[in-house]
Amino acid sequence: MTDQHVLLEPGTPVNLENCHREPIRTPGGIQSHGALLAADEHTLEVVQASSNAAQHFGRPVLGALLADLLGADVIEPLRARAEEATPNLRPLRVRGLDVYAYRAADNVLVVEIEPVGPGAASLTRYQEDVARALTLLQHAPAVDELLWSAARIVRDLTGSDRVWVYRFEADDHGVIVAEEKREGLDAFLHLHYPAGDIPPQARALFLQNRLRFIHDVQTPATPLEPLVNPLTGEWLDLSGGVLRAVSPIHIRYLKNMGATASMSIALSVGGRLWGLISGHHYSGPLFVPHEVRATCELIGIVCSMQLDALEQLEVSRRQTALGTHRSAVLDRVAASSSILDGLEQAGEELLAVCDAEGAAIRIDGDLRLVGETPEDVAGILDGLEGADVFATDSFEGPMPGVLAAPLAVARGNHVVWFRSEYVHEIEWAHAPKSLAVKDPDRLNPDGSFRTWAESVEGRSRPWTTAEIESVAELRSALGTFLITRAEQLAALNAELARSNEELDAFAYVAAHDLKEPLRGISNFTTFLVEDYEDALDAEARERLATIHRLSQRMASLLDSLLEYSRIGRADLDVTDFTVGDVLEDALDLLATKPAITVSGADMPLRGDRIRVRQALVNLLGNAVKYSPDEPRISVTARDGVVCVSDNGIGIAPEHHDSIFHVFRRLHARDAYGGGTGAGLTIARRIAERHGGRLWLERSVPGEGSSFCFTLEGD
Known part of the structure; x- marks a missing residue:
């Protein structure tokens, strides 16, 4: 516990600087x-x-x-x-x-x-008033009506000149939210009071002893004799009684208000001090008999119970409304092909989930904006680190209200809502220390209870608990949705894997079984040409040559199909090697030995060396095939990525995707040395079988292309 929270020793002189540490339970x-x-x-x-x-x-x-x-x-x-x-x-x-x-x-x-005091009587005298008061409180339709009724009832019972209801805000400062007063008195309604006016130890005591009655501000306190209790060796704890002496600071405070007597009743909700019903009298001492005080304390208890019920009802209604918007968002997401599209399409419903003015959704680097958002949305999202829902009303910038729901922090996936600045004025009964004005001594008559207007800037409307919980529930639902989608995708992938295995097996068997009759056709056409060349006319010889050429081409296609199916069916023989090792293997298999510049030859790779060599042969072969007479080919390896670049003919943008389709050629059959069009498809499948990928990094018609691959997920 820090020094500022340690109470003073009993008997220590109290002033404005240390009154927050005054031991009010042991006043002596x-x-x-x-x-x-x-x-x-x-x-x-x-x-x-x-x-x-x-x-x-x-x-x-x-x-x-x-x-x-x-x-x-x-x-x-x-x-x-x-x-x-x-x-x-x-x-x-x-x-x-x-x-x-x-x-x-x-x-x-x-x-x-x-x-007992003059005019006191038994509680029976107040039975009708109590019944009427409790009925009025129980039937209050909303918090405002409840508080005004409580103020009116307490003033009628006690005869106080003024009774107000004082609510504690989140930062512990107070605001008057209801007031009943004698005519001619200045109104204090809606005035704010610094948290220090009712220090923490006083607020804690109100939770134990719910009513505080001060009969006469002017009469000095009567001391205890002896000051130290002989049985405990300490000052006597009077927090459980009704006569405890009043703090000298509070006495001066009341005098500066012009009050001559006062009474305060605690209002508590959920184990916390919600506020006070405070009565002040200005025309001399006011003795409130025990029966009336007991009635007022009972009113405080009932009012607290009603406050709790009405606040829960208001929260429940708010939660229901927010839940309706949340359901609409989830319906939109469920009907969309992706969560990102669904959230963006939800639009106004997404904003209504927490009553925001704008929202940003980023999933796997794709950013979508809804409504009004700050300029540097990406920077704000990049700065979010925690895995929990984060809310603030004072974020630096034009939209200080930020409510963030992380979906996957490591991947930068977030849904974030925004609120703009809410500039408003707070009227203080006297200037708190937070104001940039000279703080008057509020205990001196010339400095007490002057009103000060503070312009609140740089903040949005605060996010309520219901709004934060609404966002948390949406995040949870999106998480469940993601898991469901992932399970569905996993099932589809498993089914696709089975289908691919079956397709590979079929392709392998079909290609293998077709090669034998195809070989026979090729051989018989050769025999016919050789044995009957003199008996055949020119047209017949041309037709037989065509049959032979087509059978050879079909054999090449079947060889490619067999190779493609083998990649999916065969196990990988994984070893460690370098880029230079496998590049040397690939160059040995190329019919043409191009000049190649190599960077990063010592970069380690781990995979099936024969398959990786096959991928490199395909990439290098294409670089030679589609390049001019003097190709400039480079192989660069860095950070697990291997790239093959050339100065060849390049590929038009509209064909960047189709080049990886099996047996897809962009040129005539015999152009650029022919081929089946399966090389890139096979190379990509080799990379994917290793858990990596192969892609077209760059290609410009007439300037060349660059293909890259990895052997592990990146």
Whole structure:
């Protein structure tokens, strides 16, 4: 725990600089309209008391027994009251006094005594008012109506000149959201107050003791005697009582407001302090009887319960609306060929998933934009690192609202929503330290409660919890969708693999079985020409020559088909070698020995050396075939990529894809030395069998081409 959160030692002077560390639970005194006795719970001997206790009882109290001071008949009821979670809701009434009991520490029983006060009566007197108030609160249709009703009810019950409802914001500063007041008083509605006005230890105490009553601001506190409790050796913890003395800082604060008495009731939701119902009186002391205070505390409890229910209802309605938009987006994605297209086509529905003004979707480097987005969207996406949903309303730039849902961080896949800057003014009851103005001393009459307007810039409307959860659910659904698509794709790939195996087997058998009759046809045409050449006329000899030529061409096609099918069926004999090793092998097989420049010959490769050599022979052979009389061919190897480049005829852009189709030729059958058109197809399949790929890196008609391949996924 840092020093700024460590409470001061009891008795340390408190000022504006250290009031956030004031030990308010152990003030060393009580409000002067009551009295306090602290006793050993076993012996019931009073060991500590307020300095005015003797006056209340007309005798010395230190060393006396509680039974002698209050009556033996009340001791056991007091012990029972001390066991209750909220002892101040049910005091004992003893001889015109309200008596409260609680344990301040082990073996320390504290008894607080308060006069009943004029006009006090039993709770029965307020039964009708309570029933009417609770009915009004229970039937409030929305949070705003609930808070206004609560303020009105508390003012009617207590007679306070002003009652407001004070809500804590996310940064702990407060804003007045409802107000009931006497005519002639300035309105405080919608004013904001710095978080330091109600420091953390005070907010924490409101969760334990829900009501704080200050009868008279002007009357000094009554000290305890002795200040240190003899049983514990420490200052007495008064946080469970009703008479705890008020912080001197808060007293000055109230005086500067012109308040002479006050009462605050905690509103809590989900275990956190949501806000306060605060009453202030300006025309002298105001004693609020216990029955009224208990009623107000009950109103605070009911109001808190209703707040929780109404907020959950509003959140549920909001979640339902956002869920409708989410479903529409997923329907669009399901109907599209890809998630990227589906999200882009969802358009306004995608923005409505979290009430954004723009969105960016990037999957595998493909970026799509929807609505209004910042200029440097790619830079923003590149800067996202975490795997969790990320939300901020203060991102630097013209659209400070950023809500990001990573899909695959390592691949840079994200869906990000944007909101533009929301410039607005906040009116402060007095200037907080965050303002770039001289902060007035708010405890001095000439500096307290001046209003200051702060222009809030560089922020968007904040993302709500429901909106962030909506995005998280969409991401989860997209993840499920991706998994489903992947499973479907895996099944299709498996089926395709089986089909390819069957097709390879069929191609192999068909090509193998066709070669024998084709060889016979070729041989018989040769025999006919040789044996009957003199008996055949010129036309017959030409026809036999055509049959022989076509059978040879078909044999070449069948050889290519056999080779293509073998690549898919045969296992790879994987070894380690270098680019220079396999290049030397390939050059030995080329009929023409071109001049080649080589870079990166020592780059290691791992694969089936014979198959890789075959791929290189095809690429080098094409480079020689489609180049001028003096081809300039280069082989470069770097970072696992091998490229073969030439200065040949090049390939027109419209044919860049079709050149890899099996038996596809771009030129006449006998042009450029002929061929079956299967070489590039076979080379690509060799690369793919190794887990790599082969592609056309560059080709310009008349300037040459460059083909590259890898043997492993890149």
